[in-house]
Amino acid sequence: MTETHAPPAAEQENPLLEGLRRRRTPEPCALTIFGASGDLTQRKLFPALYALAVRHLLPEHFAVVGVARTQMTTEAFVERMRDAVQEHGRDEFHQETWEELAAGVRYVAMEFDDDAGWEGLAAALNELDEERGTDGNRIHYLAVPPKAFEEIVRQVGKRRKTSGWTRLICEKPFGHDLASARALNATIARYFAEEEVFRIDHYLGKETVQNMLVLRFANGIFEPIWNRQFVDHVQITVGESLGVEGRAGFYESAGAIRDIVQNHLLQLVALTAMEPPIAFDPESVRNEKVKVLRSLHTPGPKHIVRGQYGPGDIEGAEVPGYREEEGVTPDSETETYVAGKLYVDNWRWADTPFYFRTGKRLPRRETTIAIQFKRAPKPPFDAAEEGMRPNVLLLHIQPDEGVSLAIGAKVPGQGLAIRTVHMDFLYGGAFRTGLPEAYERLILDCMLGDATLFMRADEVEEQWALVDSIIATWQRDRPAFPNYPSGSWGPPAADELLHRDGRSWRRH
Numbered sequence: 001m002t003e004t005h006a007p008p009a010a011e012q013e014n015p016l017l018e019g020l021r022r023r024r025t026p027e028p029c030a031l032t033i034f035g036a037s038g039d040l041t042q043r044k045l046f047p048a049l050y051a052l053a054v055r056h057l058l059p060e061h062f063a064v065v066g067v068a069r070t071q072m073t074t075e076a077f078v079e080r081m082r083d084a085v086q087e088h089g090r091d092e093f094h095q096e097t098w099e100e101l102a103a104g105v106r107y108v109a110m111e112f113d114d115d116a117g118w119e120g121l122a123a124a125l126n127e128l129d130e131e132r133g134t135d136g137n138r139i140h141y142l143a144v145p146p147k148a149f150e151e152i153v154r155q156v157g158k159r160r161k162t163s164g165w166t167r168l169i170c171e172k173p174f175g176h177d178l179a180s181a182r183a184l185n186a187t188i189a190r191y192f193a194e195e196e197v198f199r200i201d202h203y204l205g206k207e208t209v210q211n212m213l214v215l216r217f218a219n220g221i222f223e224p225i226w227n228r229q230f231v232d233h234v235q236i237t238v239g240e241s242l243g244v245e246g247r248a249g250f251y252e253s254a255g256a257i258r259d260i261v262q263n264h265l266l267q268l269v270a271l272t273a274m275e276p277p278i279a280f281d282p283e284s285v286r287n288e289k290v291k292v293l294r295s296l297h298t299p300g301p302k303h304i305v306r307g308q309y310g311p312g313d314i315e316g317a318e319v320p321g322y323r324e325e326e327g328v329t330p331d332s333e334t335e336t337y338v339a340g341k342l343y344v345d346n347w348r349w350a351d352t353p354f355y356f357r358t359g360k361r362l363p364r365r366e367t368t369i370a371i372q373f374k375r376a377p378k379p380p381f382d383a384a385e386e387g388m389r390p391n392v393l394l395l396h397i398q399p400d401e402g403v404s405l406a407i408g409a410k411v412p413g414q415g416l417a418i419r420t421v422h423m424d425f426l427y428g429g430a431f432r433t434g435l436p437e438a439y440e441r442l443i444l445d446c447m448l449g450d451a452t453l454f455m456r457a458d459e460v461e462e463q464w465a466l467v468d469s470i471i472a473t474w475q476r477d478r479p480a481f482p483n484y485p486s487g488s489w490g491p492p493a494a495d496e497l498l499h500r501d502g503r504s505w506r507r508h
């Protein structure tokens with residue numbers, strides 16, 4: 001692509017960004033998106049492609065083919081995607097940049113089990129190789145429900161070109177349980193090598209999640225105290241104020257445990273607890289994460305709390321309960337909240353609780369990892385002082401991305417009053433730039449063939465094994481739902497989970 005627009009001004013002027021901008025250019029390729037008429041393509045994928053185009057990070061020879069069942073012309077699809085970029089993109093809209101990207105976009109309507117459709121798709125891709133110089137390199141992005149995965153994998157697998165590379169991006173959910181995830185991995189392995197498979201957990205594409213590795217392994221001061229000797233416990237919160245947002249069809253059979261715990265939450269646990277990898281490459285990083293996942297014990301029923309939101313208030317507006325949402329059965333037992341206590345049973349972490357909670361319709365959107373350190377052993381001050389609290393290192397994954405360390409400080413003046421204050425690093429303040437969306441990073445990494453920030457087959461299976469065993473303990477009793485009002489921090493049992501251990505959830 002020719003250079004038409006420079007990156008946004010803030011990104012050019014900030015000296016802290018000097019030398020940090022990645023200028024790796026991917027090889028020519030065509031990206032096929034299966035499920036192109038869906039929400040993800042409009043809200044995330046096309047806006048991400050456009051943001052990459054604005055920053056000149058896409059390959060010079062590039063094309064996109066949208067594939068879905070919906071009948072639509074290429075022109076109609078391009079128009080829809082332009083609207084989506086204007087609505088959801090993070091950059092100002094430049095017609096010229098859009099037109100360059102749009103010139104390589106095609107749409108193919110087909111049923112996934114129809115051979116004629118597959119032939120039409122192959123013809124469109126071959127044509128693009130000629131017109132756009134995409135060289136036979138292919139990325140197939142599966143943004144479809146898991147039941148459509150197998151057929152698409154089989155079809156693209158058996159139609160693989162002999163020249164050029166082929167890669168597969170699998171959107172979550174990857175299966176519905178351990179058995180289905182294993183079956184899917186087995187089908188994929190018949191046609192693809194593991195390094196050609198990119199299983200998405202978009203949390204790994206978030207800057208602040210990657211920053212956790214930088215914080216831990218690029219700084220000398222944290223690693224020596226990052227263990228059971230110094231850490232009292234860890235609290236991980238993935239809170240959302242949104243409800244089910246018209247996704248009941250999917251959510252009713254998933255619930256919070258499959259939607260968030262199985263992937264995002266367990267990935268955050270793994271990144272927090274993992275040993276230093278020997279290199280920042282796919283195998284080294286994923287080997288260490290999988291060791292953590294293997295050392296997790298299934299929490300007993302007393303150590304897991306599930307909840308479902310009832311009606312309530314979010315930021316002053318009344319909202320319905322989960323059972324009143326469209327598409328949800330009035331006696332649904334689907335959980336919209338899960339909290340629990342996990343132990344990472346290894347030398348570094350033995351006996352250190354990792355508490356986690358995730359829920360919809362909580363008071364606000366907040367994803368944080370709080371590392372709470374042990375108290376000072378015998379301070380020569382009054383232990384009742386307000387500021388005599390344990391130190392907490394708080395990683396703000398979103399919003400207000402940054403890191404903050406809570407310390408006790410002397411209040412100026414006579415006497416010796418102590419208050420908790422915070423040493424803060426805020427992304428926005430330090431780098432004065434908007435953070436890229438997770439999908440920008442992940443799509444680009446796949447084009448570059450770098451799977452470090454994607455899940456390996458064994459990781460996904462370990463995550464499902466744990467989730468399946470938790471769900472199995474739920475079969476024994478019926479939950480009394482709803483058990484938390486919208487706009488609260490979850491059911492009272494989640495507070496009791498920590499109170500029993502003499503602890504409490506971080507104050508908000």
Ligand code: BG6
Nearest residue numbers: 172202240242259260264367398
């Ligand atoms: C998705 C879940 O994986 O993550 C959604 O399916 C959830 O239910 C979303 O809302 C949260 O992502 P983010 O990036 O907004 O924290």
